Amino acid sequence: MIDQVEIPEFHPYAELFLVTYLSQGLRVKGYLAIPAGEGPFPLLVYCRGGIRNVGMTRLAWVSRFVSEGYIVFAPFYRGNRGGEGREDFGGEDRHDVLDALSWLSELSQVNKSEIHLFGFSRGAIMALFAAMEFPFVKSVIVWGGVSDLALTYEERIDLRRMLKRVVGDSPQKVPEAYAWRSPIYRVDELSCPVLLVHGTKDEQVGIEHSLRLAAALKDNGKTYTCLFYEGWGHFFSAAVWEEAFSRMFQWCRGQ
Template identity: 35%
Template sequence: MKYVYSLLLILLCLSARSQTKKIIEQVPITLSTKSIDSLAKIAPRIRSILSTVDFYHITYLSDGLKVKGYLAVPRQAGTYPGIIYNRGGNKEFGKITDESFILRGLGDLSSKGYVIIASQYRGNDGGEGKEEFGGKDVNDILNLIPALAEVPKADTSRIGMFGWSRGGMMTYLALTRTSKIKAAVVGSGITDLVKLMESRPDFDEVYKDLIPGYTDIHSPVLKERSAVYVAEKISKATPILMLQGTADWRVPTDQVLDLVHKFHQIKQPFRFILYEGGQHSLIEHRADYLQQTINWFDTYLRDRKTWPNLENHGG
């Protein structure tokens, strides 16, 4: 009888553990030879990246919702710092694809020795719920922190965050609610939703569709989502690298400069790089901004004594 009780207790414990797990599905990404050949014309390093990094689709739990995302893990044995990547756009526009996840600098970054995890945000790519453009969907980012703890090769004592455009906005908001991020990089990040709509009136429809409580440009929910208004709440424990181009019409440079000025006032640790003629994607300066990003994370996340060297592995 004692054996039966013990067995039941073990099963209950295992059941409880399974219910608290964040990552509930992890499926390897496989690209066809034709796709790889095609991508190799754009990014010659693709074959080397694919030989040193494993890429996955994931489904994870956030506030009880099944949310879709991506994961990249170096193949070589060892433990690696984790980086949470925050995508731009909204809904299906700007969502992560297999190709963009591998090529948007994330493959390069992971091949340098980082575990990278990313969210599509709730309601997108077949996930449950509906995103709120900086509302409850910020939890989808924060819940990637315990999700990383379930990746055997991830060192959760060293986590960085990388966001682009709307993902930059999400990064700033996440940093108002956690001090666990050791370093962050923001590219062409939205900092002021009020100013954004002044320069891009088309965002009125986006706000109406996605932001609960939004009525017009004077709605307080816009300032609640704007880093320039909540800068004092951002963790001082997180140094931030800000990347911006002077020719960016999607996120005009003036609103980013407002946050730079604010960060200087409140003594937030940061570095700002302004690229002359750089567009929203900074495609003209890709090699430099990617190296700056790698250097930033290496400086704050890399343990040079114990970190495996991936440069001598793979094709």
Template identity: 30%
Template structure:
């Protein structure tokens, strides 16, 4: 009898924690420190952006864990389409910081979108530990029900974007849901085997430290995090914009090029731009990157544009 009650309790606890996914536990105004603002004084564009948007720091539930995230949204009242933004890096490296929040989350919110972003479990004071593309993918997907709590968010129009490791998280999300109207990826990690070959330190200090039982299940875990092996499983009603710099050494551009060929074979709506001589963040062409991402989201997310015909056609 005790075993039965214990089983029922565990089942109830599991179901309850999952029904709470995306629930906002706390939300507070996030203000950029005066020292940050003083450094931005000479940048007229970002000052115009910051005049249009506001930020919040949040704690939300994901698999029963309290996870830290951020919201960037227009100050003007209204109902807006949404973007889920996925950070790169691991642990505190590459985490959302005041500059990233201002320059990236603020920029996208200034396009009249509600933007939400996770630090992933275990970071910035959050509970648990990230798995570099394991259970922490739920921290991304649980932003979908979170958006439903926001009165100014139109959850029938959601896009998703990410850079580097955030690109990998974006691909993994597209493998699990068709909720997104469009996706954009900058220098996305798509082949973990190539990554650990070109950068052995990634295996030593990231993969082996964050992925549970990594060495016992190495090939399986690397394939799980490599979109080139399951490109045909990503949702085909989510058109992809993939951008990469040809001089990127952190994530080799061949990772995106190989993935694009796989997506072409799968007839997945994809636009690929290789920026000549650009680094990992495509900093040499940042304004063009923003323009391309905005055009992509405005057409497919904001305006619900028609998907292209991927079958051979024309004269």
């Protein structure tokens, strides 16, 4: 981390900072929330979904997570909110999580045996790849998460132009580029438990992503838990969100 600026009036029992750090030599930005007290505290890295201004980090979620006593880091990914570079949907921008984990794990306030990753939507790509690279990660939560980018291309006609531009072309033309961005093909490298949370009627990231990921985890002898919410889509009602978050943190504490 090379710079931090406190953002006032965020939470009565936590501090929030806008931080700048280096990822592959690029200045990248994100939020760092730290609970009041001496710590050390568990760490939750919140990998947002979407791309650029679509799906940007939700401060309400950062606040909810820090209220559980976690230090929360939420990278914006490169090219966003004044950061350098250009986001590329789980390509080189995965280093925005990898490089952050290198300095986050050295913070004195962080309990190094309690580092968890949370990936929402396409943020699941970032979280899963980071868990593969860092064996000290204790668990990873995949929430409405993308596991196979070629499947996203099939499902989301509205995203095909963006995917062709960012990835290089269609999965038929550059299958290796889509596979490289698809953590489902590398689940054998995971060493931590995985929690899969998904709405069964999700039309933005179909539940097939979680079903295929669960099958791959099972085939590779990995530990995983599924929380599937019948009838819900990519976003839940406030009451269902709260219930799901509570179950998620209960699961984290049990790992």
